[in-house]
Amino acid sequence: xxxxxxxxxxxxxxxxxxxESRRLVDAALDSLLPAADVSPQRVHEAIRWSVFAGxxxxxPALLLASGHTFGATNECLLRTACALEMxxxxxxxxxxxxxxxxxxxxRGRPTCHVRYDEATAILAGDALQTLAFQTIxxxxxxxxxxRVRLNSELGRAAGTPRGMVAGQALDIQxxxxxxxxxxxxxxxxxxxxxxxxxxxxxxxIIAGSSEVxxxxxxxxxxxxxxxxxxxxDLLDVTATETELGKTPGKDARADKATYPALxxxxxxxxxxxxxxxxxxxxxESINRPTIALKQIADFTLNRTK
Amino acid sequence: xxxxxxxxxxxxxxxxxxxESRRLVDAALDSLLPAADVSPQRVHEAIRWSVFAGxxxxxPALLLASGHTFGATNECLLRTACALEMxxxxxxxxxxxxxxxxxxxxRGRPTCHVRYDEATAILAGDALQTLAFQTIxxxxxxxxxxRVRLNSELGRAAGTPRGMVAGQALDIQxxxxxxxxxxxxxxxxxxxxxxxxxxxxxxxIIAGSSEVxxxxxxxxxxxxxxxxxxxxDLLDVTATETELGKTPGKDARADKATYPALxxxxxxxxxxxxxxxxxxxxxESINRPTIALKQIADFTLNRTK
Numbered sequence: 001x002x003x004x005x006x007x008x009x010x011x012x013x014x015x016x017x018x019x020e021s022r023r024l025v026d027a028a029l030d031s032l033l034p035a036a037d038v039s040p041q042r043v044h045e046a047i048r049w050s051v052f053a054g055x056x057x058x059x060p061a062l063l064l065a066s067g068h069t070f071g072a073t074n075e076c077l078l079r080t081a082c083a084l085e086m087x088x089x090x091x092x093x094x095x096x097x098x099x100x101x102x103x104x105x106x107r108g109r110p111t112c113h114v115r116y117d118e119a120t121a122i123l124a125g126d127a128l129q130t131l132a133f134q135t136i137x138x139x140x141x142x143x144x145x146x147r148v149r150l151n152s153e154l155g156r157a158a159g160t161p162r163g164m165v166a167g168q169a170l171d172i173q174x175x176x177x178x179x180x181x182x183x184x185x186x187x188x189x190x191x192x193x194x195x196x197x198x199x200x201x202x203x204x205i206i207a208g209s210s211e212v213x214x215x216x217x218x219x220x221x222x223x224x225x226x227x228x229x230x231x232x233d234l235l236d237v238t239a240t241e242t243e244l245g246k247t248p249g250k251d252a253r254a255d256k257a258t259y260p261a262l263x264x265x266x267x268x269x270x271x272x273x274x275x276x277x278x279x280x281x282x283x284e285s286i287n288r289p290t291i292a293l294k295q296i297a298d299f300t301l302n303r304t305k
Numbered sequence: 306x307x308x309x310x311x312x313x314x315x316x317x318x319x320x321x322x323x324x325e326s327r328r329l330v331d332a333a334l335d336s337l338l339p340a341a342d343v344s345p346q347r348v349h350e351a352i353r354w355s356v357f358a359g360x361x362x363x364x365p366a367l368l369l370a371s372g373h374t375f376g377a378t379n380e381c382l383l384r385t386a387c388a389l390e391m392x393x394x395x396x397x398x399x400x401x402x403x404x405x406x407x408x409x410x411x412r413g414r415p416t417c418h419v420r421y422d423e424a425t426a427i428l429a430g431d432a433l434q435t436l437a438f439q440t441i442x443x444x445x446x447x448x449x450x451x452r453v454r455l456n457s458e459l460g461r462a463a464g465t466p467r468g469m470v471a472g473q474a475l476d477i478q479x480x481x482x483x484x485x486x487x488x489x490x491x492x493x494x495x496x497x498x499x500x501x502x503x504x505x506x507x508x509x510i511i512a513g514s515s516e517v518x519x520x521x522x523x524x525x526x527x528x529x530x531x532x533x534x535x536x537x538d539l540l541d542v543t544a545t546e547t548e549l550g551k552t553p554g555k556d557a558r559a560d561k562a563t564y565p566a567l568x569x570x571x572x573x574x575x576x577x578x579x580x581x582x583x584x585x586x587x588x589e590s591i592n593r594p595t596i597a598l599k600q601i602a603d604f605t606l607n608r609t610k
Binding site: 034038039040042043044047090094097099100117118119120122123125126127129130131133134136137138143144145147148149151152154155156158159160161163165166168169170172173 | 395443
């Protein structure tokens with residue numbers, strides 16, 4: 001199989017596709033991250049501990065699938081895919097801190113501040129964010145025009161007022177408070193969907209899609225982001241600790257705003273089906289081989305971790 | 306006075322120049338930062354609390370002075386100057402956290418996590434770093450080629466293994482340990498000088514200086530960065546709390562690696578004079594009006610806060 005076939009239209013088995021895209025992304029991340037034996041070692045070890053913690057590489061896979069849909073090669077997509085994973089990982093490292101969600105376990109392993117220490121975890125997260133923007137700025141396979149556009153997209157999706165940091169802030173604010181359905185949607189849109197939408201858009205932008213195509217695939221990504229968070233909430237209720245790699249039910253205990261807490265299990269499952277349907281509908285308007293994006297939506301609806 | 310004259314060669318009074326450049330930078334920062342009444346308000350308030358805390362705007366002033374030296378206008382320099390101040394402020398907010406340097410007071414006011422809370426301070430710092438890279442990526446006055454170069458410079462200066470985060474990691478590692486003079490130099494080079502050098506280089510890059518000029522002004526900035534940290538250490542020993550706006554002597558109590566602790570006061574003062582001399586010497590090879598850069602070196606040698 002050629003590398004460029006991964007997650008492209010002729011890829012029929014989504015799991016094989018995800019495994020292969022993870023292999024490519026992990027190899028690229030390994031070459032982009034500072035070596036663990038370079039000073040300051042402790043921070044570099046902590047960065048690698050957090051990045052290579054067995055994540056699904058969902059955002060990179062999505063960026064690759066979107067890029068392939070509109071005709072880009074892996075070579076042009078991989079650095080930006082890694083940059084998004086760096087931002088995602090930095091957010092997990094900081095969210096797990098005692099002052100934030102205070103999580104000891106992630107993907108079945110001690111979180112960064114538990115394995116190392118809080119100061120190292122703060123610095124590892126900070127450095128990962130820096131490296132994300134630097135990695136895109138220095139991607140010589142892309143034109144400078146594309147690189148600045150990608151860093152603008154990433155900044156908006158990762159920051160505030162309409163990005164990930166804003167979502168995390170609203171999420172913390174909402175703890176132990178009654179939130180409405182609209183408020184919960186807003187938290188999820190910013191905290192989780194913003195970076196998922198960014199992954200899809202960046203793939204299309206690198207491939208040079210038309211504005212109409214970009215708009216259509218953004219619609220897909222918006223529904224997919226919602227679907228991802230709904231299934232995340234569902235898994236927290238239904239999965240076992242072994243499946244999840246973290247303590248299940250933690251969100252409910254912390255009085256976190258979740259869909260099952262607000263609507264109950266049945267209605268939440270319907271909302272997931274609805275978001276999946278809307279994601280698939282958005283793909284229908286795109287006259288490109290969108291099967292990989294469709295498969296990722298199916299995978300997200302049915303995921304067990 | 307025209308805006309473009311600020312800190313340029315015909316500016317004879319450094320203090321007037323610094324006040325005027327601070328006014329320009331503060332106005333630009335105000336327009337770049339999210340408004341405090343936009344959701345999530347608490348994070349945006351915390352960002353503004355930290356950015357508008359009465360800092361000297363040393364790095365922006367340096368970037369403007371360097372840019373003017375090589376012929377750039379304020380209009381082309383201001384956004385990048387603000388980006389550097391955002392990175393500097395994010396680093397202060399995170400460094401002040403209990404898990405890091407645990408400072409309650411900065412510039413005479415409660416630090417961000419004391420005024421707000423730890424989670425908000427972590428998120429405010431994270432968002433400021435994001436916005437720094439985004440601000441440069443979206444600076445339409447600069448060519449995309451220049452913008453990606455600036456974001457690359459900023460990433461290298463702010464991150465690891467050769468930037469600010471690496472320096473902070475080494476600094477924490479060195480606490481309560483005996484460090485050699487070389488190790489102390491390395492900590493200062495990364496933690497403080499890297500961003501100061503970045504400010505000088507970014508100004509020259511925006512102005513389109515030659516590679517030879519860029520190398521010469523980098524030499525100046527390297528000595529200036531060292532001088533800045535030496536005088537910082539000296540002030541910690543000699544200044545009163547009122548002058549400093551923070552608890553003096555704190556570094557010594559925390560067994561922090563400092564020049565006076567390693568060499569004594571007299572030898573540290575000689576080192577400051579030596580660094581100042583070398584900074585001025587580097588300017589002599591630049592056939593441009595360098596008086597503003599010279600004045601900043603003088604100011605740094607003689608500063609009282």
